[in-house]
Amino acid sequence: MIDTVYNLMTGFSVALQPQMLLFATVGCIIGTLVGMLPGVGPLAGISLLLPATFGLDPTTAIILLGGIYYGAMYGGSTTSILMRIPGEAASVMTCIDGYAMTQNGRGGPALTIAAIGSFVAGTISVIGLMLLAPPLAALALRFGPPEYFALLTLGLLVLAVMSGGSTPKTLAMAALGLFLGTIGIDLMTGFFRFQYGVVELSDGLGIVPVAVGLFGISEIMLTAGRENPPVVQKPKLRDLPPSAVELRQAAAPVARGTVLGFLIGIIPGSAHIISAFVSYALERRISKHPERFGHGAVAGVAGPESANNAAACGAFVPMLALGVPSGPIPAVMLAALMVHGIAPGPLLMDQEPRLFWGFIASMYVGNLVLLILNLPLVGLFINLLRIPYAYLYPAIAVFCVLGVYAVNQNVVDVWIMVAMGALGYVLRKFDFEVAPIVLGVVLSPMLETALRQSLAMSSGDYAILIQRPISATMLALTASLCIVALAPILRDADGWRRRLGLER
């Protein structure tokens, strides 16, 4: 514990340097703007701004990207509350009661409750992250290839089961992503796979063009041609403070949302989105007045907002402690670390203490910056949405091209982005989730290497995966999840002949 406090002090000595404070603030502001723009979620925002961090040292870069991430989470809630436009997916639940509060003339207090909830959840989750990451990293040092294989398989399956959509569809997308991740040189044999003479594909598909194509370009394609933005309601500074009753109503949902969000955040998957949905459902179920939900219930804003911010912090636990991304956003952050020559994994804490603890300390700073800066400036930020969408989307498309090209100064990446944009557009039209593709592309080389190294260790005996206790436990969990996920489909299997028209 004393070590943790000492390390945190080191972290604050990094995060409170004027330059770091400036970059954390800039990151929060950019993130808020990015989160407000429909079509540019935190993932596309971080991917686009990744090249801008190349000139910075790794610690500054990761602090800037972290600021963009939680700024975007906060920005999404502002547009949800004031305009019923979720800037990003996690804010969908906030739209319901947040916008209802705005219509009841309580838009200002709704914004303040969301900001306080996010701040409390963010701060408490960082404490959780600080306490949980070091022991997890110590445990991870005992991980060999079989354990990593089991962990990554479990992570992918959890994503599929918890994503909310159809499980077979999500698993199909994960398989497609994993396949796309095999493009390039086979690390074990040096064989070129699916390269078709394109030298630039030797290193595989980059995470940035894949993410920007699937999220950014496909979103622009889906929303192009939208009419002018709706009327914006600007709350004044004096309207912001909530009443004592509203604060009392928000306290318990914030606490529950924080715990729930953090726990869900650690589990791989689109955690911050799921956590908001689960928190809303929980608050509604345990409320004495469930009929108020949908008509401006304070708990309907406080719970989901706290949960999604707590989950955003929780998602950094496996990323920092194990070097395993728990979702597409931590995957891009990992890519950023690798670009700067830092190897993520359990040794990160020992090898790069300034970066590790500086990043954790910067989260406290970032949360405070968001609270101080965003509420008074909400009227200013909201002006961004007055720009007609006809001007906004061409500019976003251009920035997508810029962001993707600038990572490697490679035009092949732009082609990959275009292809992924078209693929994402069609897949989203057919109700497929694209996040598992991004995660699959990142995890595929890790999964394949872990499997083949495990087999090399055991002279080709697959029993190694179930002989070691940690991997056996994780694979047992994976199998149970598989059964839970596929049971309804198998139970319903009798109906398939009828549905195909083979039986009358």
Added chain:
Amino acid sequence: MRRGLPGRCAASGASKKRRTDRRALEYFSMNWRGVGQLARDRLAGAALIALACVMAWEATRLPVGSLAAPGPGYWPLALAIALGGFAAIVFLARTSPPVEQIGWKEAPRAAVVLAACVFAALAIERLGYRLTVFAVLVVLLAVVERRHPAAAMAVALAIALGSYFLFADLLRVPLPRGPAGI
């Protein structure tokens, strides 16, 4: 009679062709309607199964190795089989709304956005960043969105020069220059 015969033949030939054309049109429109009435997941599942077959075939062109000693083609083949399996479940297990219920209202503009990105990919290293961005924005704003040409050009110029200054000059991101260093 003899003279009329070819004429009549020609007339009957033309009407036969018209009938055939109409039938072909009906056939195609019926079939298209058939595709439209197909459940969304059924079409998607079938397409993914086809994709999985292509992936499996491509994977088998690499040395697959054995179960105990996997080669470079082993993992992609396993993934192609997994994709095929999940796609088959999507095909069989779910009843979803028909394909024709998917709205494609935004499709023409979506195609233009994609075409603009293709142009950018082709032009960025030939024309340079600033000219490419300017051209893309002018087309999207003035032609697609029908904004006033002067406004479109002003916005395009501001974004092209402003973003270049921010990224290339301030943040030192190397961006390509075009003819005469523009």
